[in-house]
Amino acid sequence: MTGSLVIVGTGPGKPELMTPATEAALAGATDLVGYGPYLDRVPLRDGQCRHASDNRAEIDRARQALALAASGRDVVVVSGGDPGVFAMAAAVFEAVETGDAAWQALDIRVEPGVTAMLAAAAETGAPLGGDFCAISLSDNLKSWTTIERRLKAAAEADFVIALYNPASRARPHQLAQAFDILRSAKAGATPVLFVRAAGTSEATVIATTLAAADTSAADMRTLVIVGASTTRKVGRWIYTPRSERGAVS
Amino acid sequence: MTGSLVIVGTGPGKPELMTPATEAALAGATDLVGYGPYLDRVPLRDGQCRHASDNRAEIDRARQALALAASGRDVVVVSGGDPGVFAMAAAVFEAVETGDAAWQALDIRVEPGVTAMLAAAAETGAPLGGDFCAISLSDNLKSWTTIERRLKAAAEADFVIALYNPASRARPHQLAQAFDILRSAKAGATPVLFVRAAGTSEATVIATTLAAADTSAADMRTLVIVGASTTRKVGRWIYTPRSERGAVS
Numbered sequence: 340m341t342g343s344l345v346i347v348g349t350g351p352g353k354p355e356l357m358t359p360a361t362e363a364a365l366a367g368a369t370d371l372v373g374y375g376p377y378l379d380r381v382p383l384r385d386g387q388c389r390h391a392s393d394n395r396a397e398i399d400r401a402r403q404a405l406a407l408a409a410s411g412r413d414v415v416v417v418s419g420g421d422p423g424v425f426a427m428a429a430a431v432f433e434a435v436e437t438g439d440a441a442w443q444a445l446d447i448r449v450e451p452g453v454t455a456m457l458a459a460a461a462e463t464g465a466p467l468g469g470d471f472c473a474i475s476l477s478d479n480l481k482s483w484t485t486i487e488r489r490l491k492a493a494a495e496a497d498f499v500i501a502l503y504n505p506a507s508r509a510r511p512h513q514l515a516q517a518f519d520i521l522r523s524a525k526a527g528a529t530p531v532l533f534v535r536a537a538g539t540s541e542a543t544v545i546a547t548t549l550a551a552a553d554t555s556a557a558d559m560r561t562l563v564i565v566g567a568s569t570t571r572k573v574g575r576w577i578y579t580p581r582s583e584r585g586a587v588s
Numbered sequence: 589m590t591g592s593l594v595i596v597g598t599g600p601g602k603p604e605l606m607t608p609a610t611e612a613a614l615a616g617a618t619d620l621v622g623y624g625p626y627l628d629r630v631p632l633r634d635g636q637c638r639h640a641s642d643n644r645a646e647i648d649r650a651r652q653a654l655a656l657a658a659s660g661r662d663v664v665v666v667s668g669g670d671p672g673v674f675a676m677a678a679a680v681f682e683a684v685e686t687g688d689a690a691w692q693a694l695d696i697r698v699e700p701g702v703t704a705m706l707a708a709a710a711e712t713g714a715p716l717g718g719d720f721c722a723i724s725l726s727d728n729l730k731s732w733t734t735i736e737r738r739l740k741a742a743a744e745a746d747f748v749i750a751l752y753n754p755a756s757r758a759r760p761h762q763l764a765q766a767f768d769i770l771r772s773a774k775a776g777a778t779p780v781l782f783v784r785a786a787g788t789s790e791a792t793v794i795a796t797t798l799a800a801a802d803t804s805a806a807d808m809r810t811l812v813i814v815g816a817s818t819t820r821k822v823g824r825w826i827y828t829p830r831s832e833r834g835a836v837s
Contacts (some may be wrong), residue, residue, distance in 0.1 A: 345835045350607070351700075353609070354608070355607060355608040355609035355612065356607050356608075356609055356700065357607070357608075358599070358604060358605050358606070358607060358702065359603070359604040359605075359606075360604035360605055360610070363604065380765055383630060384644060387620050392820060397830075415807050416820075418775035419720070420708060421702075421706045422710075422714075423706060423709045423714045423715075423716050423717065424706070424716055424720075425709060425717075425830075428710075428713070428714035428717065428827070428829055429714040429717030429718075429828060429829060429832060431714075432713055432717075432825055432827035432829075433823055433827075433829050433830070435822050435823060435825070436820075436822040443822065443823035444823075447825070449709070449710040449711075449713065449714065450710060451600075451605065451702045451706040451707045451709070451710040451723075451787065452702065452706070453607065453700045453701065453702060454706065455632045457670050457672060457673070457700040457703065459700070460672045460698070460700070461671075461672060461677075461698040461700040462698075464681055464698065465671075465672045465678040465680075465698065466672075467672050468672065468674075468677065468678025468681075469678075469730075470721065470722060470723045470738055471721065471722055472719065472720065472721035472722070472742070473719060473720055473721070474719045475719060479833035480832070480833075481718075481831065481832040482832065485746075485832055488745055489719055489745045489746075489747065492741040492742070492744060492745035492747075493721070493741070493744075493745070495741060496737055496740075496741035496742070497734075497738075498741075499739065536717070538700065544634045545665075545804045571685075573681055573684050573685040573692065574692035574693075575682060575692075576681055576684070576696070578677070578678055578681035579678060580678055580681075580682050581646075581674075581678045581679060581682070581729045582729035582730065583729070583730040583731065583734055584729075
């Protein structure tokens with residue numbers, strides 16, 4: 340008897356931003372495994388077991404899900420956003436690599452979803468209209484030196500930069516440090532967006548500049564986008580033209 | 589009388605990967621504007637007008653959509669994937685910036701979608717599990733010098749790299765040039781994925797390495813992912829651990 344494991348993302352929050360494929364996976368599960376607030380986005384279904392856990396225990400949650408699937412259950416691991424972007428999919432494959440050899444034979448599948456930076460960009464216009472990068476500022480799993488190196492490279496190569504996990508109670512000062520690095524390589528007038536709760540009914544946007552940005556405005560639910568040299572304001576929108584020469588008339 | 593303009597993405601191709609929010613926007617439109625093959629993904633609705641165009645005419649298509657909205661129509665501009673990633677949203681805001689001043693007062697909204705790199709990653713495991721960047725190899729709108737600079741920076745800072753538009757009939761050799769640059773900064777054993785038609789029923793994956801990759805395998809429907817130094821194979825999956833120290837046991 341073998342079960343299955345599907346790793347899904349609920350999208351940014353609004354039910355209308357969860358894909359039908361993810362909805363179908365959730366409907367077919369015997370067991371849901373995930374961080375409590377993400378599980379809360381999933382409607383209750385009769386006979387379905389829920390295994391809620393703390394946000395920190397990603398690898399334990401992944402192992403629990405794999406063990407359930409190996410015992411014959413049809414398990415769905417629930418992330419927010421897209422499960423492959425700073426979320427549970429990598430944790431599950433880490434657990435496969437370091438765990439029971441039999442787990443490599445399991446039926447494991449990933450369903451893509453709408454990740455936070457896409458929802459944040461859509462709230463504001465099209466700031467990701469050019470080449471861009473995504474960096475998590477959390478240094479739980481990588482060194483601050485690595486983060487600094489990537490920020491510098493991204494600024495010097497003029498990528499639009501999406502910052503995930505810009506701040507938490509344990510790391511209140513890192514976004515300010517990150518902005519110091521970016522200010523040394525980018526113009527003060529560069530557009531900066533703080534998008535809180537993107538893709539939910541509570542979404543708020545602060546549109547500012549690299550020089551003027553107040554980094555204390557970011558919290559765990561904020562996605563920060565720092566523009567490229569061509570990123571600009573038109574009317575109430577911020578966008579990055581497709582051309583490096585600016586808008587084509 | 590004023591109309592509205594919503595810019596949507598159909599996702600990578602499968603109807604189950606289009607969000608319900610996008611589906612609702614499409615259902616409410618009087619007019620659909622887009623590249624023919626993307627419009628073909630949308631079910632026909634009685635009384636709805638379709639304005640299909642060539643893939644190259646993005647800015648003209650954007651102006652047509654804005655003019656229709658200004659005349660009182662409820663217009664949806666249809667992209668593939670996510671409309672803000674190498675797609676129509678930036679073209680629409682360029683057209684707003686350079687066009688009729690009245691267009692800045694229009695009701696314009698962007699709906700996020702599942703972009704190709706997320707669907708490609710999901711087909712293969714979790715290759716985008718760490719910091720990553722997205723670069724379009726098309727030099728229609730930016731110089732090859734800029735693309736080279738970004739490839740070098742991304743390789744040196746050890747980002748996972750997603751390459752959009754890796755090849756076309758007009759540009760058959762650029763992916764080989766891009767790989768030459770990446771090979772000078774990254775190990776030959778770095779995992780490389782060629783994912784064709786990701787998120788459709790015809791999806792195919794070639795998992796290879798930077799040293800062994802045959803760049804002629806890529807075409808317009810291919811998304812290429814080049815791993816970071818930690819990206820690895822486990823069983824039949826490719827993933828990037830969350831930690832720069834590798835999988836946490």
